[in-house]
Amino acid sequence: MHRYSAPLMLFCLLLTLGTGLRAQDLTGLGAGNYSGTGLARVNPALLLNNQAYAGFNLLSGGAFAWNNYLYLSGPRPPVLEALSAGGDLSAYHPENYPFWHRYGPGHNDLSKQVYAYAALAGPSFFLSMGRQAVAFGSGHRSWMMVRDFPYHLAKFMYEGVDFAPQQGIDYTVRDARLVFAGALDLSFSYALVVMAEDHNLLGLGITYHHLVPTYGVFLGIDAMDYRVPSDSQLTVRSLEASWGYSLPMNYVNNDLTTDFGLDQGSGMAVDVGMSYYFLKKRVRKNMFSDPRPCNNGFEDYTLRLGVSVMDVGRLRYLNNALVHEVGGQGTDWHGVDTVEFRNVLYFNQLLSTRFYGVPNRSVRDYAFTVYTPAVFSFQADASLGKGLYFQTLFLHPIRLGDPWIRHPVMLYAMPRFESRFFEAGLPMSLYDFTRLHAGLYFRIGWLTLGSDDLGLLFSPRNFDSGGLYAGIRINLLPGRCGQASMLPRGRSSMMNSIGRMKRGRHVPCEAYW
Numbered sequence: 001m002h003r004y005s006a007p008l009m010l011f012c013l014l015l016t017l018g019t020g021l022r023a024q025d026l027t028g029l030g031a032g033n034y035s036g037t038g039l040a041r042v043n044p045a046l047l048l049n050n051q052a053y054a055g056f057n058l059l060s061g062g063a064f065a066w067n068n069y070l071y072l073s074g075p076r077p078p079v080l081e082a083l084s085a086g087g088d089l090s091a092y093h094p095e096n097y098p099f100w101h102r103y104g105p106g107h108n109d110l111s112k113q114v115y116a117y118a119a120l121a122g123p124s125f126f127l128s129m130g131r132q133a134v135a136f137g138s139g140h141r142s143w144m145m146v147r148d149f150p151y152h153l154a155k156f157m158y159e160g161v162d163f164a165p166q167q168g169i170d171y172t173v174r175d176a177r178l179v180f181a182g183a184l185d186l187s188f189s190y191a192l193v194v195m196a197e198d199h200n201l202l203g204l205g206i207t208y209h210h211l212v213p214t215y216g217v218f219l220g221i222d223a224m225d226y227r228v229p230s231d232s233q234l235t236v237r238s239l240e241a242s243w244g245y246s247l248p249m250n251y252v253n254n255d256l257t258t259d260f261g262l263d264q265g266s267g268m269a270v271d272v273g274m275s276y277y278f279l280k281k282r283v284r285k286n287m288f289s290d291p292r293p294c295n296n297g298f299e300d301y302t303l304r305l306g307v308s309v310m311d312v313g314r315l316r317y318l319n320n321a322l323v324h325e326v327g328g329q330g331t332d333w334h335g336v337d338t339v340e341f342r343n344v345l346y347f348n349q350l351l352s353t354r355f356y357g358v359p360n361r362s363v364r365d366y367a368f369t370v371y372t373p374a375v376f377s378f379q380a381d382a383s384l385g386k387g388l389y390f391q392t393l394f395l396h397p398i399r400l401g402d403p404w405i406r407h408p409v410m411l412y413a414m415p416r417f418e419s420r421f422f423e424a425g426l427p428m429s430l431y432d433f434t435r436l437h438a439g440l441y442f443r444i445g446w447l448t449l450g451s452d453d454l455g456l457l458f459s460p461r462n463f464d465s466g467g468l469y470a471g472i473r474i475n476l477l478p479g480r481c482g483q484a485s486m487l488p489r490g491r492s493s494m495m496n497s498i499g500r501m502k503r504g505r506h507v508p509c510e511a512y513w
Contacts, residue, residue: 032418033051049203059472119142137188140185160337209270277301409431412430422443423443
């Protein structure tokens with residue numbers, strides 16, 4: 001049975017690669033001061049002090065995945081091998097480049113975890129107006145989370161019940177969770193400078209996300225005591241579990257359908273944040289007095305600190321939704337190895353019959369809620385001079401309810417260089433305090449490309465995580481208003497100063513700072 005289990009797990013992973021964009025998982029899209037709308041995905045208050053006064057995200061996307069069970073193993077880096085093969089991916093047939101799994105001493109004392117995230121951000125826009133900044137965003141976000149699956153359950157899922165070394169042993173499962181979810185994301189951000197004096201600037205920001213769920217699946221096993229006596233028998237002494245699904249499909253024939261609309265319910269999420277800047281220069285007296293956004297310049301800083309709480313919300317599934325529950329029942333299931341998955345309805349009726357003796361007895365509700373992957377985030381960014389910066393980012397999950405999408409604990413440290421036309425950074429990341437990876441991203445003009453794991457590209461090893469992302473965005477830089485935009489930068493500044501003198505000010509330029 002194992003030859004079917006591994007492709008099934010891969011298919012489940014690919015389900016998450018749907019297509020809002022969370023820069024905290026796709027690091028290079030929200031790191032620098034030229035990131036525009038990407039900054040709002042880290043902390044909405046960071047919109048206030050950009051190198052650009054306005055920006056447009058045309059298209060951005062990426063995927064990120066991490067787990068501690070399955071991995072790909074091969075003699076050469078898979079990405080470079082695929083490129084050098086000229087499109088011939090036959091080398092990636094499971095027989096030549098198979099999935100493996102971590103099992104045995106040193107691995108069986110760890111519960112199995114999976115976190116995957118994929119995103120596609122469509123047209124997005126931001127505008128900085130001195131003391132205020134606004135942003136609009138659109139896109140789609142997808143998640144997959146598997147949490148606290150014990151090694152023996154993961155092994156049976158991979159090998160099937162015919163894995164003899166685990167047969168005849170009593171096993172327990174406690175608090176295992178699985179969630180698949182996807183949603184369209186339409187967002188509005190607003191940020192405001194609340195204090196600006198001397199070398200200090202303080203800003204607050206908020207983002208409201210209108211979420212439209214597109215699909216959702218959850219499984220929660222509170223407690224299960226089971227044994228696999230033989231290749232064809234499963235004995236469950238007691239099961240306390242619930243599962244639900246809301247999918248754009250017909251559960252009788254498994255065909256995709258829009259009979260229930262293009263959305264599966266409703267949802268929302270809120271981000272709030274604060275940013276504090278220690279500026280290199282004193283705050284100008286007229287810093288926020290110019291009504292033209294194109295004259296609002298970037299104020300460089302020695303240190304920028306930020307605190308934010310992101311993705312506090314939920315997805316409410318109402319259309320084509322079913323929730324099942326088994327409350328302490330057991331079963332002795334002979335012939336479990338011959339069960340065929342005909343369709344979603346048949347499979348759930350079969351489970352209900354096995355545990356209750358009656359089809360559909362397990363149905364408990366026709367709506368359910370999945371809580372979004374809320375996190376507490378702390379950011380610090382220090383200027384080292386001449387376009388060099390060093391940034392750290394810490395993320396910790398916040399549990400809002402159950403079922404929920406748990407974001408892993410993440411710690412990033414990244415040196416970067418940024419200029420008007422070029423930017424590059426080396427993000428080093430630690431996932432759940434267990435895996436350390438080094439990545440690379442760069443921006444040339446409008447295009448940003450990056451990965452959080454260079455090993456995915458260059459290192460022949462066991463691949464259990466990685467991320468790739470890309471983005472195209474246009475920035476409008478300040479200092480080009482009216483006729484001044486027709487002049488070189490140096491002459492524009494000189495002509496503006498002369499103009500002020502001619503208007504009767506007769507004060508040196510320093511008075512305007």
